[in-house]
Amino acid sequence: MIEIKGLTKKYGQFKALDNLNLTLSEGTVFGFVGANGAGKSTTFLILATLLQPTAGDVFIDGVNIRKNPQAVRKMIGYMPDFFGVYDQLKADEYLDFYGASYGIPEAERQKLIPQLLELVNLSHKRHAYVDLLSRGMKQRLCLARSLIHDPKVLILDEPASGLDPRARVEMRDILRTLKKMGKTILISSHILPELAEMCDEIGVIDNGRLIAHGSVAEIQDKLRGERVITVRLAGQLDNTIAFFEEDPYVTNIEQLDANDGISFSYKGTEEDQVILLKRAIMNNIPILSFMEHVTNLEDVFMEITKGAD
Amino acid sequence: MKMNFNNPVLFKELKLRFRSPKSFIGILFYLIAMCIFVFGFIYATMTVSGTSYFRPSESFILFGLLAFIQLGLVLFITPGLTAGAISSEREKQTLSILLTTSQSSFQIISGKLSSSIAFLLLLIVAGLPVYSLVFLFGGISPLDFVKVFLFLFVTLLAIGSVGVMFSTLIRRTIVSMIATYGTMLFLSVVTGFIFLIVLQMTAFNHTGTGAPTTSYLGHILASINPAILFASFLSQGMGDSISEMTQVKFPIWIGYLIFYLSLTVISLLISVKKLRVNMKRSK
Numbered sequence: 001m002i003e004i005k006g007l008t009k010k011y012g013q014f015k016a017l018d019n020l021n022l023t024l025s026e027g028t029v030f031g032f033v034g035a036n037g038a039g040k041s042t043t044f045l046i047l048a049t050l051l052q053p054t055a056g057d058v059f060i061d062g063v064n065i066r067k068n069p070q071a072v073r074k075m076i077g078y079m080p081d082f083f084g085v086y087d088q089l090k091a092d093e094y095l096d097f098y099g100a101s102y103g104i105p106e107a108e109r110q111k112l113i114p115q116l117l118e119l120v121n122l123s124h125k126r127h128a129y130v131d132l133l134s135r136g137m138k139q140r141l142c143l144a145r146s147l148i149h150d151p152k153v154l155i156l157d158e159p160a161s162g163l164d165p166r167a168r169v170e171m172r173d174i175l176r177t178l179k180k181m182g183k184t185i186l187i188s189s190h191i192l193p194e195l196a197e198m199c200d201e202i203g204v205i206d207n208g209r210l211i212a213h214g215s216v217a218e219i220q221d222k223l224r225g226e227r228v229i230t231v232r233l234a235g236q237l238d239n240t241i242a243f244f245e246e247d248p249y250v251t252n253i254e255q256l257d258a259n260d261g262i263s264f265s266y267k268g269t270e271e272d273q274v275i276l277l278k279r280a281i282m283n284n285i286p287i288l289s290f291m292e293h294v295t296n297l298e299d300v301f302m303e304i305t306k307g308a309d
Numbered sequence: 310m311k312m313n314f315n316n317p318v319l320f321k322e323l324k325l326r327f328r329s330p331k332s333f334i335g336i337l338f339y340l341i342a343m344c345i346f347v348f349g350f351i352y353a354t355m356t357v358s359g360t361s362y363f364r365p366s367e368s369f370i371l372f373g374l375l376a377f378i379q380l381g382l383v384l385f386i387t388p389g390l391t392a393g394a395i396s397s398e399r400e401k402q403t404l405s406i407l408l409t410t411s412q413s414s415f416q417i418i419s420g421k422l423s424s425s426i427a428f429l430l431l432l433i434v435a436g437l438p439v440y441s442l443v444f445l446f447g448g449i450s451p452l453d454f455v456k457v458f459l460f461l462f463v464t465l466l467a468i469g470s471v472g473v474m475f476s477t478l479i480r481r482t483i484v485s486m487i488a489t490y491g492t493m494l495f496l497s498v499v500t501g502f503i504f505l506i507v508l509q510m511t512a513f514n515h516t517g518t519g520a521p522t523t524s525y526l527g528h529i530l531a532s533i534n535p536a537i538l539f540a541s542f543l544s545q546g547m548g549d550s551i552s553e554m555t556q557v558k559f560p561i562w563i564g565y566l567i568f569y570l571s572l573t574v575i576s577l578l579i580s581v582k583k584l585r586v587n588m589k590r591s592k
């Protein structure tokens with residue numbers, strides 16, 4: 001659905017994007033994470049046909065955005081990180097204007113607008129002036145606006161920034177609904193856990209380079225390199241230590257403070273991990289629990305962006 | 310033409326414009342300015358001549374002055390209306406969203422321009438009753454009337470296009486306003502001055518020889534100055550004397566039409582081309 005090939009953007013001498021490659025299939029919800037100034041907005045601006053790339057190509061549903069930006073505009077719904085609204089315009093008129101801008105016939109717009117307002121929970125603000133809406137409401141209205149022409153691809157630049165926790169949850173629900181409708185969605189954020197909850201795939205960008213891309217689990221795996229596993233036991237502490245020490249992937253064995261188990265770092269794959277647990281049980285080690293420590297996603301994020309410098 | 314009848318930008322702009330009290334205050338002041346002028350003039354001529362009636366020749370002068378007043382007002386209002394067309398959207402951060410819609414650049418530019426033109430036309434139409442006074446007193450042919458309005462329209466179209474062009478090219482509305490007002494002043498005032506200087510110089514060079522030579526520059530300057538053009542409409546002698554002075558027979562109204570229509574077309578072409586970034590490869 002989306003194919004980014006060798007995308008590079010220079011602002012003068014400064015390389016904001018450096019040979020970015022990314023392929024996303026239809027219906028994927030892709031989370032784009034990176035620190036401030038990493039190049040997320042720059043990438044999205046290019047996808048939205050608002051910025052000329054220095055080199056590289058982008059294909060959306062097979063259409064080259066360089067060759068036919070007009071066709072691309074019909075396929076994408078774009079929500080910028082910062083945007084303004086017209087004053088003196090009411091919420092439904094706001095949607096009506098953009099609907100007309102996409103050439104949607106009047107009758108159809110009249111049907112669509114209540115549905116969209118309903119989707120983003122703004123039905124009660126239908127006749128309110130848009131510049132008087134709260135920031136979160138404007139954000140939701142802008143999301144509704146980006147959906148008006150039923151685009152296949154949604155490009156949302158930090159849609160959840162400035163939203164209160166409740167509105168974030170609502171935004172997530174809306175995105176779930178959109179995902180069910182089969183839309184391909186790109187979302188950027190600085191907050192990895194937030195993205196991890198709703199995305200199928202995550203891309204981590206740093207200094208204009210895509211330094212990791214994969215499913216949420218893969219990213220965690222790849223970036224961490226090793227997992228920390230805690231095993232709680234009903235006795236036989238010494239035997240257990242001896243058993244785990246033999247495994248080539250196990251390092252840093254430590255006894256737990258309560259002396260009822262051990263923890264160690266593990267470098268093997270997930271399949272290796274399964275076999276390890278099977279073998280431990282066959283060796284009659286009295287395991288109460290075998291738990292992989294979920295490293296905080298924030299830590300992972302800090303880890304990667306630190307390492308790439 | 311189809312797009313102009315179904316232009317979302319045009320309809321939105323008109324809606325916003327007529328919701329804003331500023332527009333009505335603007336129309337009000339425009340009409341007050343015109344009325345003060347007309348009644349002041351009638352009052353003044355009647356006091357000076359000591360009569361209680363108004364002669365057709367005077368009403369023709371009134372018509373001329375009205376046309377000039379309206380020209381002046383339109384010249385001053387048009388840049389204010391158009392020079393922020395695109396840049397103000399940029400400043401309000403609504404432009405990027407507008408540019409991602411599937412409207413063509415021409416549609417956006419023409420919508421912006423025509424909404425301003427529509428407002429100016431409304432101003433002019435609102436001023437028509439004042440003209441009717443002049444008709445009441447007689448002395449003006451409908452043709453004079455049509456000519457004045459046609460050229461007023463051509464002028465505002467061109468200045469408006471220049472305003473839209475500057476607001477597309479320049480990020481800041483203030484700077485775009487300055488550039489547009491600068492262009493307007495150049496066309497309506499500076500050209501007039503240079504015209505006078507050029508004429509003085511050619512006249513000076515040929516004192517005594519008795520054979521005036523042609524001055525193409527002078528004629529071109531006369532052809533792009535709206536004030537000179539209007540003057541030539543209002544008095545036949547004025548038009549003839551320009552041709553006499555510059556020794557060029559080409560009627561200045563044709564020159565005017567050519568210049569201002571080209572200015573309109575070129576400005577609009579540049580605006581449409583520069584509105585969106587060029588996604589094509591740089592080389």
Ligand SMILES: Nc1ncnc2c1ncn2[C@@H]1O[C@H](COP(=O)(O)OP(=O)(O)OP(=O)(O)O)[C@@H](O)[C@H]1O
Nearest residue numbers: 011016034035036037038039040041042043081190
């Ligand atoms: N118009 C511009 N001119 C020069 N440099 C720019 C311009 N726009 C962005 N940059 C630079 O490009 C880099 C990437 O910016 P970008 O806005 O894409 O970052 P981002 O990942 O969206 O950051 P944030 O999380 O803060 O939104 C930054 O270093 C920024 O300073």
Ligand SMILES: [Mg+2]
Nearest residue numbers: 040041042081
């Ligand atoms: Mg950004």
